[in-house]
Amino acid sequence: MKALCLWHATDEELKYVKAAIPSGTELVVPEGEYFSRFECTYLSIERHAVDADVFLGWTIPEGISEISKNLKMLSYFHSGVDDLGEIGFLAHAKKCGIKIANVRGANxxxxxxxxxxxxxxxxxxxxxxxxxxxxxxxxxxxxxxxxxxxxxxxxxxxxxxxxxxxxxxxxxxxxxxxxxxxxxxxxxxxxxxxxxxxxxxxxxxxxxxxxxxxxxxxxxxxxxxxxxxxxxxxxxxxxxxxxxxxxxxxxxxxxxxxxxxxxxxxxxxxxxxxxxxxxxxxxxxxxxxxxxxxxxxxxSHGEAHNADGLLERYIEFGVENVVEFINGTPLSREVSLDLGY
Missing domain, CATH: 3.40.50.720 (NAD(P)-binding Rossmann-like Domain)
Structure with a gap:
């Protein structure tokens, strides 16, 4: 099982994720420089995206879903997933049998x-x-x-x-x-x-x-x-x-x-x-x-979630989704692809 972080995680964050996910899971991250560490580019993850089983993070670069033929699950570090619908990823996930879990409740x-x-x-x-x-x-x-x-x-x-x-x-x-x-x-x-x-x-x-x-x-x-x-x-x-x-x-x-x-x-x-x-x-x-x-x-301008402890909580909930998926247990925060939440 290969899991791809869609953000430029710090050493401390990577340590946390590696300790939480089941042993034997390959964990990879974007390569190169970044403008915002919570984003990644197509080129920075292309090599790993082609055979990754799981994505986890805040953003999905344009065009990456088309090359991710092995993708089975997305752990999306947001409560709402309407933006995934705007870019067509919800329809893509439904067509390809990709499960999506969010971090509802974290914020x-x-x-x-x-x-x-x-x-x-x-x-x-x-x-x-x-x-x-x-x-x-x-x-x-x-x-x-x-x-x-x-x-x-x-x-x-x-x-x-x-x-x-x-x-x-x-x-x-x-x-x-x-x-x-x-x-x-x-x-x-x-x-x-x-x-x-x-x-x-x-x-x-x-x-x-x-x-x-x-x-x-x-x-x-x-x-x-x-x-x-x-x-x-x-x-x-x-x-x-x-x-x-x-x-x-x-x-x-x-x-x-x-x-x-x-x-x-x-x-x-x-x-x-x-x-x-x-x-x-x-x-x-x-x-x-x-x-x-x-x-x-x-x-305010989308700042309500910018509060003490929220970044850590997003990662915690998002990693829990990945652990559930890898272990084959029901996803407690699975998104209904029909309802859109």
């Missing part, structure tokens, strides 16, 4: 913490008040509707997508004495921190009840831009929306309209819409309508 706590930071920052007007503090400005008159904070305690939060991340968000929300409504594909799968679980067919009913809505759903063909004008129209004008999943879940034009007409109080995101070729024309790697510049919007 769940970090993403949940970032999400609750956004919820609090929106509710407490953190950015605005920090800027006012720098200028030594105080709100006047006191308790005006436009300047006072929103509360979390006793309010309703809807978590759309109750998986590993969504479950942690629900747990955090309960610590603030919030009522938690959940929406997931299979509403019969209950969660101990969700007060009421609902199916996607009940989405509008759930949105209408919420003071805060968090998107934590995977990006698939079924969820692409599923939150649009009709969904925003049923939300409370006083509600806040947070997206910690994928920018493509929201229809940008409708969101921009809601935020600029008072239909939605505020928005926060770690992820933004991007319009990549060939699905979109012209290609644009940022919001077309400059959502991130609106005064009632705050965000």
């Amino acid at each position: 769940a706590i970090a993403i949940a913490e970032q999400t609750m930071m956004f919820v609090l920052a929106l509710a407490k007007q953190t950015v605005t008040r920090n800027e006012a503090s720098r200028e030594r400005l105080r709100s006047f008159p006191l308790f005006a509707e436009e300047t006072r904070s929103a509360m979390l305690s006793g309010q309703t939060i809807g978590v759309i997508g109750v998986g590993n991340i969504g479950s942690h968000i629900a747990k955090c929300a309960k610590a603030f004495d919030m009522r938690v409504l959940g929406v997931r594909r299979n509403k019969d799968r209950h969660d101990e921190y969700v007060d009421s679980m609902h199916g996607m067919d009940e989405l509008h009913s759930v949105l209408a009840q919420c003071d805060y809505v968090v998107l934590a759903a995977p990006h698939t063909g079924q969820t692409f831009q599923f939150l649009g004008e009709a969904e925003l129209a049923v939300m409370k004008p006083s509600a806040f929306l947070v997206n910690c999943a994928r920018g493509a879940l929201i229809e940008e034009q409708s969101l921009h309209k809601a935020l600029t007409t008072g239909r939605l109080r505020g928005y926060a995101a770690d992820v933004w819409p991007y319009y990549a070729w060939p699905r979109f024309f012209p290609a644009q790697m940022e919001p077309r309508l400059q959502l991130h510049r609106l005064p009632n919007v705050i965000g």
Whole structure:
């Protein structure tokens, strides 16, 4: 069995991987220099890719799957695999019988913490008040509707997508004495921190009840831009929306309209819409309508997972996938090639 690391691993990382995988497994790495050590090029792995049984890492160079005739399994160091669908690898894997496992759950706590930071920052007007503090400005008159904070305690939060991340968000929300409504594909799968679980067919009913809505759903063909004008129209004008999943879940034009007409109080995101070729024309790697510049919007730029211990956890989960595959045991994080997550 030959396993190929798709990143320029440090000596310490290689030591960890070698100690974890079954003896007799050949472990190889990219050759040559790199710009980012978490990437590799076609030329840097070509020699090893042709007969590798297993890939593990963050990226796949263009064209490498076509020469990897012996590939049986990919351990992908991400929670979402929608980008693999964009490059055609999911279809390739299904056609060739290649198993894919991700590292879902590895970043769940970090993403949940970032999400609750956004919820609090929106509710407490953190950015605005920090800027006012720098200028030594105080709100006047006191308790005006436009300047006072929103509360979390006793309010309703809807978590759309109750998986590993969504479950942690629900747990955090309960610590603030919030009522938690959940929406997931299979509403019969209950969660101990969700007060009421609902199916996607009940989405509008759930949105209408919420003071805060968090998107934590995977990006698939079924969820692409599923939150649009009709969904925003049923939300409370006083509600806040947070997206910690994928920018493509929201229809940008409708969101921009809601935020600029008072239909939605505020928005926060770690992820933004991007319009990549060939699905979109012209290609644009940022919001077309400059959502991130609106005064009632705050965000980060895909940095929620950039936290203490996450790199080590990604590698740990990813290596566990490889060990399970080599040992012939069921993959605990196997991706459904039909569902796309």
